[in-house]
Amino acid sequence: MGAPLRAIDVVVIGAGHAGLAMSRCLSERGIDHVVLERGEIANSWRTERWDSLHLLTPNWQSRLPGFAYEGNDPDGFRTIPETVAYIDRYAKVIDAPVKTHTKVTSVQPVDTGYQVITEERAWSCRALVVASGACNIARVPSLAAAVPARISQLTPMQYRNPSQLDQGGVLIAGASATGTQLAHEIQLSGRPVTISVGEHIRMPRLYRDRDIQWWMDASGVMDERYDHVDDIVRARKVPSLQLTGSPQRMTLDLNSLTTIGVKLIGRLAGIGDGKVQFSGSLRNQCAMSDLKMNRLLDAIDTWATENGFDGKVPAPTRLEPTRVEDSPPLGMNLNSGEIRTIIWATGFRPDYSWLGVPVLDRKGYIRHDGGVVSSPGMYLMGMPFLRRRKSTLIDGAGDDARDLSAHLESYLAGRR
Numbered sequence: 001m002g003a004p005l006r007a008i009d010v011v012v013i014g015a016g017h018a019g020l021a022m023s024r025c026l027s028e029r030g031i032d033h034v035v036l037e038r039g040e041i042a043n044s045w046r047t048e049r050w051d052s053l054h055l056l057t058p059n060w061q062s063r064l065p066g067f068a069y070e071g072n073d074p075d076g077f078r079t080i081p082e083t084v085a086y087i088d089r090y091a092k093v094i095d096a097p098v099k100t101h102t103k104v105t106s107v108q109p110v111d112t113g114y115q116v117i118t119e120e121r122a123w124s125c126r127a128l129v130v131a132s133g134a135c136n137i138a139r140v141p142s143l144a145a146a147v148p149a150r151i152s153q154l155t156p157m158q159y160r161n162p163s164q165l166d167q168g169g170v171l172i173a174g175a176s177a178t179g180t181q182l183a184h185e186i187q188l189s190g191r192p193v194t195i196s197v198g199e200h201i202r203m204p205r206l207y208r209d210r211d212i213q214w215w216m217d218a219s220g221v222m223d224e225r226y227d228h229v230d231d232i233v234r235a236r237k238v239p240s241l242q243l244t245g246s247p248q249r250m251t252l253d254l255n256s257l258t259t260i261g262v263k264l265i266g267r268l269a270g271i272g273d274g275k276v277q278f279s280g281s282l283r284n285q286c287a288m289s290d291l292k293m294n295r296l297l298d299a300i301d302t303w304a305t306e307n308g309f310d311g312k313v314p315a316p317t318r319l320e321p322t323r324v325e326d327s328p329p330l331g332m333n334l335n336s337g338e339i340r341t342i343i344w345a346t347g348f349r350p351d352y353s354w355l356g357v358p359v360l361d362r363k364g365y366i367r368h369d370g371g372v373v374s375s376p377g378m379y380l381m382g383m384p385f386l387r388r389r390k391s392t393l394i395d396g397a398g399d400d401a402r403d404l405s406a407h408l409e410s411y412l413a414g415r416r
């Protein structure tokens with residue numbers, strides 16, 4: 001530090017798409033603000049994703065305020081360099097006041113609002129928007145500590161491509177979007193994959209000739225509001241859909257994985273003396289996932305009928321139930337040499353180690369009501385189901401930023 005204090009109405013922390021969408025909405029309202037970013041614009045996409053990742057949302061589904069898709073492949077899926085270029089271009093088009101390489105090291109409440117400390121200077125602001133991301137840290141269960149030392153362990157944030165891994169078996173814990181995508185790629189690289197399956201959400205990529213994301217968007221599923229669902233705590237914990245964005249528009253599910261030779265096991269329950277135990281719930285988890293998928297497809301079919309799509313799109317179909325062997329194994333000896341690497345695809349969490357405002361719950365998440373934080377003048381963006389089901393996606397940031405910037409504007413007006 002050392003440079004003088006700068007006063008500004010609003011500090012936005014993070015220049016991912018969420019912080020930028022908020023910046024655009026603040027500019028539209030003529031609110032003076034700065035966006036502080038520890039790395040480059042779209043830093044998470046540049047530094048924390050694996051090489052082959054494509055967005056699982058189609059190109060048309062990255063609508064940001066004042067910036068819709070205008071290319072000639074609306075149904076394609078962006079690569080990571082394309083995603084970075086897209087977010088970079090958005091920052092330029094909206095002329096966002098971003099200060100890159102400016103890490104926020106502390107935020108404290110003060111009488112006038114907040115004091116935000118970076119490595120170069122301190123900012124004083126009347127309102128604060130935390131858009132620092134939901135996925136800053138990979139979650140690793142505590143049982144990882146009991147894994148024998150000869151087995152390499154890594155998280156999806158460290159994984160780049162299969163050539164990084166020893167030859168030999170790979171155990172992937174977690175069967176949501178990340179776990180299933182990595183299982184597919186690594187199995188095809190010649191390393192036999194075993195995937196540990198807990199709660200997961202199965203989805204067809206294409207349904208009745210349209211992308212599943214199109215159906216969920218058109219039928220209003222993605223717009224469902226946080227204050228209209230029965231159990232928002234549970235809804236915010238729902239795992240990501242088993243989807244991948246491939247040019248072939250393939251459906252990625254446990255059946256497509258077992259077809260190429262991936263082995264399914266239950267959720268990891270414990271590790272001791274080099275032996276790992278799996279939960280016996282694999283068949284139930286798969287049956288439950290099939291049931292939930294079919295329930296969503298039923299709702300889509302009802303919507304399609306009510307909205308005149310029958311006859312214009314193919315008739316409803318259902319995927320074959322998930323195939324699981326009758327008595328899946330309940331344990332494995334990690335000392336046998338079969339498994340050389342474990343990848344923990346067990347989710348992500350945010351990092352608020354720099355946040356000195358007392359707004360965190362017991363689990364370290366910011367307490368908020370649809371993005372309005374309990375500390376006056378503080379707002380949150382980019383968290384799962386923040387205000388709508390789509391909040392976690394690039395496509396969800398626009399509506400959230402519009403709502404929260406309106407709230408923020410009246411908050412500032414009330415304080416004047």
Ligand SMILES: Cc1cc2nc3c(=O)[nH]c(=O)nc-3n(C[C@H](O)[C@H](O)[C@H](O)COP(=O)(O)OP(=O)(O)OC[C@H]3O[C@@H](n4cnc5c(N)ncnc54)[C@H](O)[C@@H]3O)c2cc1C
Nearest residue numbers: 014016017018038043044055056057104132133382393394
């Ligand atoms: C593996 C993966 C795949 C995904 N695929 C899709 C997809 O296909 N489609 C989709 O719509 N969404 C997808 N998402 C979800 C979501 O769009 C991304 O997580 C997205 O990066 C979130 O945007 P954000 O702006 O909220 O956070 P981020 O992009 O993480 O941006 C937060 C920014 O804050 C900065 N920051 C953090 N701490 C500080 C600090 N202390 N000081 C200054 N700056 C800080 C970070 O450097 C970062 O640039 C995916 C997420 C993951 C993890």
